[in-house]
Amino acid sequence: MQPLSLLGPVDALEPYAGFVVFGLVLVNMLTRILASRNYEKQAKDDDRETLSRWIPHEVSNILLVLSAFYFLTLHHHGGIVLSTLVLGLVITDFFEVEARSVELRRGLPLEKPKAAVLASVLVLMYIGYETVFFIIKPIWDAVI
Secondary structure, eight states, X not given: OOOOOSSGGGGGGGGGHHHHHHHHHHHHHHXXXXXXXXXXXXXXXXXXXXXXXXXXXXXXXXXXXXXXXXXXXXXXXXXXXXXXXXXXXXXXXXXXXHHHHHHHXXXXXXXXXXXXXXXXXXXXXXXXXXXXXXXXXXXXHHHO
């Protein structure tokens, strides 16, 4: 039987979809660090009242959401959990930037995006469990 080809050429990534999402989560974490540095630079500018979003981080958020939805088409249970976590991460990112803008308007020092970092670590742990569990599976099976 011919496997279902939902997205045509994109389905060539099917065996590597988990690793693609894993890589995008790491890229998203890197862009979050760079975005935080960019927000701190913007805060040093005296005539600013709000922060502008950093486009590379927003693009990585969009790619992460799309890849999580693609993972959902391949692995339904893991994809639902991953998609929920990724959407939570994106919503957290949105509100973190808004919170930094409020801090900027009030003249407070900018805090680090603690909630978004925690959410991204949670997403990283889950997709790591989904993709690289085969490394510890023999030890896990021996213990359990």
